[in-house]
Amino acid sequence: MTTAKEKPLRIALVSEHASPLAALGGADAGGQNVHVARLAETLADHGHRVTVYTRRDSPQLSERTPLRHGVDVHHVPAGPPRAVPKDELLPCMGMFAACLSAQWAAERPDVVHSHFWMSGLATLQAAQERGLPFLHTYHALGTVKKRHQGEADTSPGERIPCETAIGTACDRIVATCRDEVEELAAMLVPSDRISVVPCGVDPQVFSPEGPQWRRPGRRPLLVQVGRLVPRKGAALSVAALARVPGAELVVAGGPSGAELEADAEVQRLRRLASEYGVADRVHLTGGLPREDVPPLLRAADAVLCPAEYEPFGIVPLEAMSCGTPVVATAVGGQRDTVVHGDTGLLVPPDDADALAEAVRTLLAMPDRGRRFGVAGRRRVLAKYCWARVVAQTEEHYRQVLAARAPALSSAAAPASP
Known part of the structure; x- marks a missing residue:
């Protein structure tokens, strides 16, 4: 929970292809969807106001959909309102960024946290236009995918240079594991920009107690x-x-x-x-x-x-x-x-x-x-419980805001005569 001295924050989470409302198990719906949803919900439990920005991928989706109290999902009209493989979404990111910038001019968040490289690309443009601090979580790196998939990698050729640009321009990288830190160092992203906060799990939902799946047989x-x-x-x-x-x-x-x-x-x-x-x-x-x-x-x-x-x-x-x-x-x-x-x-x-x-x-x-x-x-x-993960994430938000505060105060101060 926020303390008396720490006011609740207006937090924007950007997750261009991984909606917290999506059904899981598809080609582009998995751990990132769960991570963004639980991060948003637990931040709201801590008293913050959270908006998740994701691409509108169906004509039936309204502009805003409540996820729960304190969390709204904003469906950004960027590209066709239908499912598009994430590796084909790069041409839509200019419109996505323009929509973010316009939205943040009207409803300014205190801090932005982007998820996946294309979200980071759109956020970089919009956050710089509006002078907003932003943190970034990659969830996956193009260098790793290219190394393992080779010619089968369908990522756009711009992915790796864009990931490097995001890493050097954002206020803080929130990496999920040590392996990612090592990969970013090889990309020459400064290590002092990187903090490790793992993904989380809800131990009340994923508990040893509760019903069990009906086994298909008596075998192990x-x-x-x-x-x-x-x-x-x-x-x-x-x-x-x-x-x-x-x-x-x-x-x-x-x-x-x-x-x-x-x-x-x-x-x-x-x-x-x-x-x-x-x-x-x-x-x-x-x-x-x-x-x-x-x-x-x-x-x-x-x-x-x-x-x-x-x-x-x-x-x-x-x-x-x-x-x-x-x-x-x-x-x-x-x-x-x-x-x-x-x-x-x-x-x-x-x-x-x-x-x-x-x-x-x-x-x-x-x-x-x-x-x-x-x-x-x-x-x-x-x-790895979500309360601990989100407490660490929130600490990094406040560190970024504190580091930005002197510059913002200086910019707001009247010029000396």
Whole structure:
């Protein structure tokens, strides 16, 4: 909560493609949507007034939609009012920036926090026009994506130079993990501009207590949750399952209903499952309602997070908060969140044998898995609950405002005769 000496702030969060109102599990809807929504809600719990600016991607959306008391979502008319892949949105960012600038001339926020590089690009233009302090969170970096995806990377060529420009122009970078700090240093972004604040999880929603998903059978249950894109490593989980006799795998993510079977990644995973002889033990649910995710994580004997690369990775935290052991690749933010041998096991990326061996170890030693679950829950409560994450974020907002105060006072003072 804000103290008597710290007035509530008017905070603008900019998230051009990741609306806090979006359904999760699609190609461009995942951890950033959750992060922005929970950041906004918890800032409002602390007494602040928050507006989230996101692109209008449907003609049915009104200009403003309340998310909850203290939080409005402003749908910015930039580009066609329909879903557009985020890597195709760069031409819309000039209009997005112009709308932000006009809006902030009429309703001036105290501080702006942009999320993802295109939001940062639009915010940079609008914030400079209006003399506003702004902080930036990347959520993912173009250098990392290019390194791992190569020619398959669909990001605009302007992405990496724009990310560098944002990093050198904003008042503060709020990085989510140590791996990101190292990447930014390699981009020659000054380290004194960077602070690390992790993503958070709600330990009341993601709790060991509560209903559990109905298991598809009596076998040990492995679970993977997240966007159904190749880099998330569901194919690796299927390959590992062939080396874990008797276990079943539930993969939750991707489109729902009739669209599921037409999805290219779903078709690829089904082919792989058939080739490995595990088709009867792989269950693809499609995207789940958010309320169904905690019961699924609680029911698992282990949650698999086998991404090729992961800027942060919220699923390990959600699993740990549910008291479920995690087997994750040692990449990105997962190196920070999962403590090897304490809250779960870390394995090399792209190594189905190592993933399978870690899973077999956990399933053979259920007492150890339970200890991992208890330790994971303890770690979430100590470091990753939203109240703590937002308190750290708010502290950086006030530091930026305090650093700006002398310049603003000087600009407002009358000239000496």
